[in-house]
Amino acid sequence: MSAGKVYLVGAGPGDPGLLTIRGVELLRSAEVVVYDRLVNPALLEEAPANAQRIFAGKTAGYHSLPQEEINTVLIEHARAGRSVVRLKGGDPFVFGRGGEEAEALAAAGVAFEVVPGVSSAIAVPAYAGIPLTHRRLSSSFAVITGHEACKEGAKIDWSRLASGIDTIVVLMGLKNLPRIAAELIAQGRNRQTPVAVISSGTTAKQRVITGDLGDIAEKCATVEPPAVIIIGEVVSLGTELGWSSLPETAAEAESETRNGKQPANRP
Ligand SMILES: C[S@@+](CC[C@H](N)C(=O)[O-])C[C@H]1O[C@@H](n2cnc3c(N)ncnc32)[C@H](O)[C@@H]1O
Known part of the structure; x- marks a missing residue:
C-alpha cells in the first residue's frame, strides 16, 4: 500500500x-x-x-x-x-x-x-475595485479577525491599528462591527474614514455597502455573512474602480446609491 x-x-x-x-x-x-x-x-x-x-x-x-x-x-x-x-x-x-x-x-x-x-482578504476588496495599497493613499495593510473584538482579554491592539496601519481588513467582523468602529474611533481614527463592507464577495451575490466609521454599523445592520470589512482611504477608489458591479437599472442604481450601497454585482 x-x-x-x-x-x-x-x-x-x-x-x-x-x-x-x-x-x-x-x-x-x-x-x-x-x-x-x-x-x-x-x-x-x-x-x-x-x-x-x-x-x-x-x-x-x-x-x-x-x-x-x-x-x-x-x-x-x-x-x-x-x-x-x-x-x-x-x-x-x-x-x-x-x-x-x-x-x-x-x-x-x-x-x-x-x-x-x-484569500478573501485580498480578493474580495479587489472584486469591489478596492486596492489595499496605493501610492497616494496607503502603504500598509493589516488583516485582523473581528471575531475576538468583544472578547474579554482579546489580543487586538486597537491603538496601534488605529494609528499605525493605513488599510485595515477585518474578517469575521460583521457581528462586532459596531464595537470595531467604536474602538478605532476611540483610539483616534477619524470617524469620517471610509469603510466598505462586502458580503459574498466574488460571487453572484456580492454586495458592497459603503459608509464611514461613524455610520457603517447602522448601514450594515441587515447584511448577511460572510463579509469582509475594509477600513481606510483606499475604499474611496471603489466607486471609480468597482469593475465587477454593474447597475441592474439606472433607477435601482440611483436608489442604492442614495442608500449608501453600490449596485449588485453581475459577473
Ligand atoms: C474562517 S475565515 C477564513 C478565511 C479564509 N481562510 C480566507 O483566506 O479567505 C472566514 C471569513 O472570511 C471572510 N470571507 C470568506 N469568504 C468570503 C466572501 N466570499 N465574501 C466576503 N467575506 C468572505 C469572512 O470574513 C468570513 O467570516
Missing part, C-alpha cells in the same frame, strides 16, 4: 475561477475531499465521482465536525494510503485553522503539502 498524503488546499473566496491550477490537479486525483462550508460547491465536481466527500462545516448553526475530529479524519484516511484534499475557503493559512491541521498532521507523522489559495 502506498503512503497517503494530505493536501491542505486553498479553494479561494467563492468564484471558482480563483482556485489555483495545482488545486484543480489535486482535486481531480483526490480519493477523499474534506471541505468547509464557504467552499464553492462547484469545485467539488472536479473530484472523481467515486471520491468520498466529507463536509467539515465550520460555522455555528450548521452541522459540523469538531476540529479534533477533522484532524482524525485526515490522519486516518492518509494512513489508509489515500490522497486526501482538505479544501479550505480562501487561503488555508489565513484564519482557517490550517496551521492547526498542519500541526496535527506533522505530530502524527503524516505527509502533507500546503497549496496556497486566494
